[in-house]
Amino acid sequence: MTTALITHPDCLIHINPTGHPESVARVERVNEALSNPDLLRVEAPLGRDSHILRVHPAAYLERIRSAPVGPLDADTHMSEGSLRAAYRGVGAVVTAVDMVLEGAADNAFCAIRPPGHHAERETPMGFCLFGNVAIAAKHALEAHGLSRVAIVDFDVHHGNGTQDLLWSEERVLFASTHQMPLYPGTGAAHERGAFDNVLNVPLAPNTGGAEMRAAMEGRVLPAIEAFAPELILVSAGFDAHRADPLANLNWVEADFAWITAQLCDLADKHCGGRLVSVLEGGYDLDALAASAKAHVKVLMERKNE
Helix, strand or coil: CCEEEEECHHHHCCCCCCCCCCCHHHHHHHHHHCCCCCCEEEECCCCCHHHHCCCCCHHHHHHHHCCCCEECCCCCEECCCHHHHHHHHHHHHHHHHHHHHCCCCCEEEECCCCCCCCCECCECECCECCCHHHHHHHHHHHHHCCCCEEEEECCCCCCHHHHHHHCCCCCEEEEEEEECCCCCCCCCCCCCCCCCCEEEEEECCCCEHHHHHHHHHHHHHHHHHHHCCCEEEEEECCCCECCCCCCCCEECHHHHHHHHHHHHHHHHHHCCCCEEEEECCCCCHHHHHHHHHHHHHHHHHCCCC
């Protein structure tokens, strides 16, 4: 067994306007960085409507399916290939969950776009169309019969969509570190979910790796430990890197590697090592590629331990 890298060329046919930070080059650079021949490379199938309908209502899905080319809001755009790319993203996360839970891979990383953690129940936003990680969690619960799934989101922006989609899902613990104040303006510590199943840990601008590690060790990791999940999902946004143009945290590659190792430790203890990571943000191409490489390197080192 090994670490699965799940992606598809269709992730490159979602085209944002010229100058948009969420570009085709993001996944191109990530895939270049992840050239290790020991990775198990898997082409994502198209996701199914039934996967999406676990978290989004039918009217919303139809709205996205029928949306013309152009802006959905100031940040989120549809091109001719966007819908197909988004369905590949859904297919990637569902396949990753299946592979890890069925023992075909130790863990998995989904190199996909558009990202997903800002897509709310009935609102596309923040470059996102479908709530990929929330869909993955629901698939693990409904198709595989799990009873506890933890999601850790270390993207610099709060995963408002994941929080919205899983607010009333007591079988999921959603834990997020993120810069505040910053887009989208959600993620205050008092936002706790319908069943105390949401943990938000806002970080001040210019927070560095040492402060992040303290926050993780003080709040996020103990919460996961207490929850004892059967699967850990990761919204892996690399825009907390000090080089990223869209935010003001000061993390470096070693910080992302440290987070990954901590989550792998918890997965080893509670989940038989089962962990699925999904690409979210990261908009400086060099920093994104280097951080994703550091993240996946840790995943690969943990296999079969």
